[in-house]
Amino acid sequence: MSVGRPQQVRGVIARAKGAPVELVTINIPAPGPGEVVVDIAACGVCHTDLTYRDGGINDEYPFLLGHEAAGTVEAIGDGVDNVEVGDFVVLNWRAVCGQCRACKRGRPQYCFDTHNATQKMTLEDGTELTPALGIGAFADKTLVAAGQCTKVDPAADPAVVGLLGCGVMAGFGAAVNTGGVSRGDSVAVIGCGGVGDAAIMGARLAGASKIIAIDRDTTKLEWARDLGATHMIDASTAGVVEAVQALTDGFGTDVVIDAVGRPETWKQAFYARDLAGTVVLVGVPTPDMTLEMPLVDFFSRGGSLKSSWYGDCLPERDFPMLTDLYLQGRLPLDKFVTERISLDEVEKAFETMHRGEVLRSVVVL
Numbered sequence: 001m002s003v004g005r006p007q008q009v010r011g012v013i014a015r016a017k018g019a020p021v022e023l024v025t026i027n028i029p030a031p032g033p034g035e036v037v038v039d040i041a042a043c044g045v046c047h048t049d050l051t052y053r054d055g056g057i058n059d060e061y062p063f064l065l066g067h068e069a070a071g072t073v074e075a076i077g078d079g080v081d082n083v084e085v086g087d088f089v090v091l092n093w094r095a096v097c098g099q100c101r102a103c104k105r106g107r108p109q110y111c112f113d114t115h116n117a118t119q120k121m122t123l124e125d126g127t128e129l130t131p132a133l134g135i136g137a138f139a140d141k142t143l144v145a146a147g148q149c150t151k152v153d154p155a156a157d158p159a160v161v162g163l164l165g166c167g168v169m170a171g172f173g174a175a176v177n178t179g180g181v182s183r184g185d186s187v188a189v190i191g192c193g194g195v196g197d198a199a200i201m202g203a204r205l206a207g208a209s210k211i212i213a214i215d216r217d218t219t220k221l222e223w224a225r226d227l228g229a230t231h232m233i234d235a236s237t238a239g240v241v242e243a244v245q246a247l248t249d250g251f252g253t254d255v256v257i258d259a260v261g262r263p264e265t266w267k268q269a270f271y272a273r274d275l276a277g278t279v280v281l282v283g284v285p286t287p288d289m290t291l292e293m294p295l296v297d298f299f300s301r302g303g304s305l306k307s308s309w310y311g312d313c314l315p316e317r318d319f320p321m322l323t324d325l326y327l328q329g330r331l332p333l334d335k336f337v338t339e340r341i342s343l344d345e346v347e348k349a350f351e352t353m354h355r356g357e358v359l360r361s362v363v364v365l
């Protein structure tokens with residue numbers, strides 16, 4: 001066992017609402033009981049990091065950003081038995097507790113009491129940092145709970161498999177876990193950024209026969225085609241519901257995934273689905289959004305209306321499996337890495353992401 005020591009490393013923080021992020025020195029304590037220090041190899045830039053910076057999650061500044069990461073276990077605290085020093089891991093934000101009412105009912109993918117590190121990382125002056133999604137991996141190293149580390153095959157490129165830690169898993173799982181897409185299904189995906197394209201990749205792996213990509217941006221529709229979409233709808237020129245129906249003998253698809261998360265896209269998802277079909281909401285709405293619809297439509301169209309948190313994933317089950325499929329050439333995870341950047345380029349990457357020019361920028365350390 002390596003107990004480690006307190007140390008100082010570089011980390012990217014958001015100090016105040018909307019202010020540009022800063023690369024600063026942070027303090028990382030030696031891992032306590034149940035904690036692990038991970039030497040970060042790569043961390044993807046996710047829209048949620050930008051939402052933290054802009055105050056859309058909470059106001060517990062300063063935030064230590066970054067949460068789609070892979071790296072190597074550097075030190076472990078007392079009682080850690082799921083990983084050892086030197087293990088290659090992908091970080092997750094669903095370290096299940098095994099004790100809450102969801103876990104006890106055999107539904108750990110809904111765990112309501114997931115674990116994070118108990119100790120705080122701080123600025124040099126002692127100010128406590130709030131790590132994004134309990135991870136904080138735009139840093140040379142970070143401190144997490146042991147359950148947040150999932151071992152995967154070390155042959156995999158960390159910049160690629162780190163993305164399993166959030167957006168790619170959310171999209172893939174929305175299709176395969178939450179939506180239950182299986183062979184022969186027809187599927188439509190609204191919004192073809194990282195999450196939507198991962199849903200398309202998942203639908204393809206699961207054997208969907210028709211995969212319809214919907215976006216207003218033709219670049220994104222090309223990404224979607226590359227990841228397995230069989231049909232493309234440009235929502236800037238076509239009525240989405242009518243266009244989906246036209247591609248499905250007038251009926252709509254078995255599953256529609258809303259990877260945007262706005263009232264208008266959710267309504268499109270609702271009406272673009274076949275009778276008794278499934279809608280999966282994986283795009284994240286903002287608190288001001290509301291929905292008004294005829295209640296009779298909910299009844300008469302049947303089926304199921306679901307939300308997908310983190311793709312209903314179980315990291316211990318899903319990360320190693322998806323890593324293996326990627327290494328076997330059966331899952332094109334590497335297509336999500338548009339560019340590799342350094343730790344001081346996160347703010348610039350936010351702008352590139354905001355303009356919709358990348359699937360993922362990945363910080364490589």
Ligand SMILES: [Zn+2]
Pocket residue numbers: 096097098099100101102103104108110111112113114
């Ligand atoms: Zn639990």
Ligand SMILES: [Zn+2]
Pocket residue numbers: 046047048049067068166167
């Ligand atoms: Zn994310």
